[in-house]
Amino acid sequence: MRRSFVRALVRPLVLAAAATALPLLSMSPTSPTSSTTGALSALSPASAAPAGSVVIGSFPIDVSESPWTVALSSRDRFGGTRAGQFCGGVVIGRTTVLTAAHCMGEDVLGTSAKSVRDLKVISNRTDLLSNRGQEIPVRAVRVNPDYDSSSNAEDFALLTLAVSLPQSSVIEMAASGDPAYKPGTSAMVSGWGDLTGGGDYAHSLRATRLHVLSDARCQEAYPGGAEGVYVARSMLCAGEAGGGHDACQGDSGGPLVAKGKLIGLVSWGSGCGRAGSPGVYTRVSEVVRARHLDAWAGGPRGTGGGA
Numbered sequence: 023m024r025r026s027f028v029r030a031l032v033r034p035l036v037l038a039a040a041a042t043a044l045p046l047l048s049m050s051p052t053s054p055t056s057s058t059t060g061a062l063s064a065l066s067p068a069s070a071a072p073a074g075s076v077v078i079g080s081f082p083i084d085v086s087e088s089p090w091t092v093a094l095s096s097r098d099r100f101g102g103t104r105a106g107q108f109c110g111g112v113v114i115g116r117t118t119v120l121t122a123a124h125c126m127g128e129d130v131l132g133t134s135a136k137s138v139r140d141l142k143v144i145s146n147r148t149d150l151l152s153n154r155g156q157e158i159p160v161r162a163v164r165v166n167p168d169y170d171s172s173s174n175a176e177d178f179a180l181l182t183l184a185v186s187l188p189q190s191s192v193i194e195m196a197a198s199g200d201p202a203y204k205p206g207t208s209a210m211v212s213g214w215g216d217l218t219g220g221g222d223y224a225h226s227l228r229a230t231r232l233h234v235l236s237d238a239r240c241q242e243a244y245p246g247g248a249e250g251v252y253v254a255r256s257m258l259c260a261g262e263a264g265g266g267h268d269a270c271q272g273d274s275g276g277p278l279v280a281k282g283k284l285i286g287l288v289s290w291g292s293g294c295g296r297a298g299s300p301g302v303y304t305r306v307s308e309v310v311r312a313r314h315l316d317a318w319a320g321g322p323r324g325t326g327g328g329a
């Protein structure tokens with residue numbers, strides 16, 4: 023089933039990150055044991071990328087090369103080993119961070135986003151083991167009301183920060199029709215996620231390069247059923263023919279950038295770095311569209327994105 027498929031990939035593996043970081047971390051009492059089982063099966067050797075190949079196919083970067091890439095953190099929920107990092111995010115306004123809706127879900131947090139009191143955005147920190155950069159409390163969370171957790175369609179949420187970031191950290195979002203979405207375009211994804219598909223979480227920021235794929239290729243990879251379904255309207259997919267270059271668990275919500283603009287947010291996929299199973303990203307032009315609908319933005323257009 024699609025629902026359990028997405029959950030098997032998304033929820034348990036993010037929780038697996040926490041378990042790796044802090045084995046004694048007490049998971050939400052509401053997290054069913056079956057989710058852990060799902061995590062283990064999703065992390066089985068058959069679905070994991072070959073060791074060393076995978077953020078995945080990646081290289082270390084300094085956050086100054088990608089200052090819009092931020093870590094989402096809750097030490098309460100995920101332990102302090104890696105500063106509580108559990109997802110990525112992208113600075114799209116001086117007080118606005120875009121992330122995946124599923125990162126704000128109970129499946130990931132083990133509770134509602136509202137009750138995570140120490141939810142923070144960590145900016146300008148390359149290495150999660152350092153105390154560089156800034157830890158900024160999140161003042162408000164707005165999950166896209168059109169997010170469909172069963173298919174992962176429309177997977178985005180906006181976080182409002184308590185303190186402004188410099189304009190130099192802000193990346194422009196690519197609107198619909200931007201050439202950056204053209205299949206074959208070279209793109210880069212960055213994050214602190216799993217390096218191998220086996221629960222080996224990075225503490226220092228990494229990136230990998232890949233190419234935007236055509237909707238036809240994405241649909242072929244994810245026609246529905248066990249592998250999930252690709253919904254072209256709100257998703258795009260990216261990868262390399264032989265696999266090996268991909269985002270992975272813990273990278274969710276982080277940026278896919280092409281031609282200097284934000285085109286995607288890490289969302290889901292079947293395993294990590296597998297040939298024929300490209301990573302699936304939230305199509306950022308959908309965010310641009312939704313933000314023009316004042317009703318969803320929770321206020322006037324561009325709320326939180328103030329210069």
Ligand code: 4AZ
Nearest residue numbers: 031032270271274290291
């Ligand atoms: C995840 O669970 C996830 N290989 C992120 C990215 C991909 C798969 C799963 C793509 O957060």
